[in-house]
Amino acid sequence: MFYLKYRPQTIFEIDNLQAKETISKILESKTLPHAFLFVGSKGTGKTSTARILAKAVNCLNNKFSHKTSSYEPCNKCANCKSIGLSSFTDVVEMDAASNRGIEEIKNLIRETSFLPMSGGYRVFIIDEAHMITNEGFNALLKTLEEPPNSAIFILATTNLEKVPKTIVSRCLKINFGRANATDMFSMLKRITKNENIDLHDNLLKLIAGHSENSFRDAAKILEEVTFQKIKSVDELEKFLGIRGRGDLIEIIEKKDVKTALAWINNFSENGGDFKNLIEDMLNQLHRQILIKNNISDIEGKKTTLTLNEISLLMKLLIEAYQNLKNTPIDSIPVEIALTEFYNKVEGKKLI
Numbered sequence: 198m199f200y201l202k203y204r205p206q207t208i209f210e211i212d213n214l215q216a217k218e219t220i221s222k223i224l225e226s227k228t229l230p231h232a233f234l235f236v237g238s239k240g241t242g243k244t245s246t247a248r249i250l251a252k253a254v255n256c257l258n259n260k261f262s263h264k265t266s267s268y269e270p271c272n273k274c275a276n277c278k279s280i281g282l283s284s285f286t287d288v289v290e291m292d293a294a295s296n297r298g299i300e301e302i303k304n305l306i307r308e309t310s311f312l313p314m315s316g317g318y319r320v321f322i323i324d325e326a327h328m329i330t331n332e333g334f335n336a337l338l339k340t341l342e343e344p345p346n347s348a349i350f351i352l353a354t355t356n357l358e359k360v361p362k363t364i365v366s367r368c369l370k371i372n373f374g375r376a377n378a379t380d381m382f383s384m385l386k387r388i389t390k391n392e393n394i395d396l397h398d399n400l401l402k403l404i405a406g407h408s409e410n411s412f413r414d415a416a417k418i419l420e421e422v423t424f425q426k427i428k429s430v431d432e433l434e435k436f437l438g439i440r441g442r443g444d445l446i447e448i449i450e451k452k453d454v455k456t457a458l459a460w461i462n463n464f465s466e467n468g469g470d471f472k473n474l475i476e477d478m479l480n481q482l483h484r485q486i487l488i489k490n491n492i493s494d495i496e497g498k499k500t501t502l503t504l505n506e507i508s509l510l511m512k513l514l515i516e517a518y519q520n521l522k523n524t525p526i527d528s529i530p531v532e533i534a535l536t537e538f539y540n541k542v543e544g545k546k547l548i
């Protein structure tokens with residue numbers, strides 16, 4: 198599995214630029230925070246980075262063991278290796294999705310009072326931290342306030358809103374955000390280079406733009422694409438179910454309902470995926486709002502749709518997205534959305 202094989206092993210290999218820079222600065226500085234909160238959507242590198250950090254502070258060959266000036270883990274010493282195999286006693290990983298209660302947290306807190314056995318720090322990684330119960334959070338609060346010198350907590354979550362403010366304010370928050378297409382592209386490049394895979398950059402860009410901002414998804418798609426020996430943009434678009442998706446917004450701009458409905462019919466007959474289609478359209482429309490308002494420096498063609506039209510279309514597409522669950526025929530929700538859209542903007546009844 199590419200996504201496991203290419204899980205970053207050093208800070209340098211983290212392709213999420215924003216997170217990479219923040220972590221580097223922290224590891225370069227003299228003092229180390231004792232509680233971190235990693236926030237970001239799925240597959241953005243929270244767990245990977247937590248493990249790298251655990252290795253870095255326990256490595257026997259870097260600045261934390263006064264051997265070199267580098268903060269990177271060497272990935273060769275006994276400590277790095279054993280952390281890599283999840284068999285290092287000073288790194289405790291807990292999945293709060295299944296260990297969320299007061300007892301589990303109390304056990305964990307008890308563990309923090311022990312001194313490290315073979316490393317410099319005991320690192321406690323709590324994944325899916327937002328799942329911890331209220332009692333659990335309360336118990337954790339005190340320890341986070343005055344953690345033992347040799348303990349480092351790393352809480353990782355996809356859902357910041359569900360983590361109590363009192364906890365958030367005691368942690369150093371690092372935003373993993375949603376991986377952007379450029380970061381994702383450099384991860385795909387890293388993999389293709391290593392695996393000697395010959396795929397044009399255009400294809401990699403298409404995969405990057407289509408991975409719901411998850412590095413894991415991007416790596417999985419790349420693996421499937423290689424496996425299926427897909428070589429052309431055409432084949433790839435078909436594989437991703439996004440064939441000619443760019444056209445649809447252009448067709449909608451022309452306010453020609455017949456062509457739009459024919460396009461949808463064709464898309465459906467070619468086995469297109471409507472969930473992906475709607476997600477893509479929403480993404481494009483969202484980008485258009487930013488472009489039109491000069492909020493972002495994304496380059497791209499400006500649509501001729503007005504802001505009002507864009508927001509109406511988005512609203513209808515979100516409804517269509519929800520209706521996908523309940524429709525016997527996949528194309529119907531988008532057809533309804535478009536018909537309503539034309540009805541409203543043209544202000545007249547369609548045949």
Ligand SMILES: Nc1ncnc2c1ncn2[C@@H]1O[C@H](COP(=O)(O)OP(=O)(O)OP(=O)(O)O)[C@@H](O)[C@H]1O
Nearest residue numbers: 200204211212213239240241242243244245412413
């Ligand atoms: N920043 C990154 N750079 C390169 N690859 C990454 C990065 N983040 C994630 N990946 C890839 O995605 C996979 C999943 O990453 P990881 O488990 O660290 O994500 P996560 O944020 O913990 O996701 P989740 O919230 O789903 O647990 C990794 O095995 C790796 O292949």
Ligand SMILES: [Mg+2]
Nearest residue numbers: 243244245324
């Ligand atoms: Mg994770």
Ligand SMILES: [Zn+2]
Nearest residue numbers: 256271274277
């Ligand atoms: Zn090491």
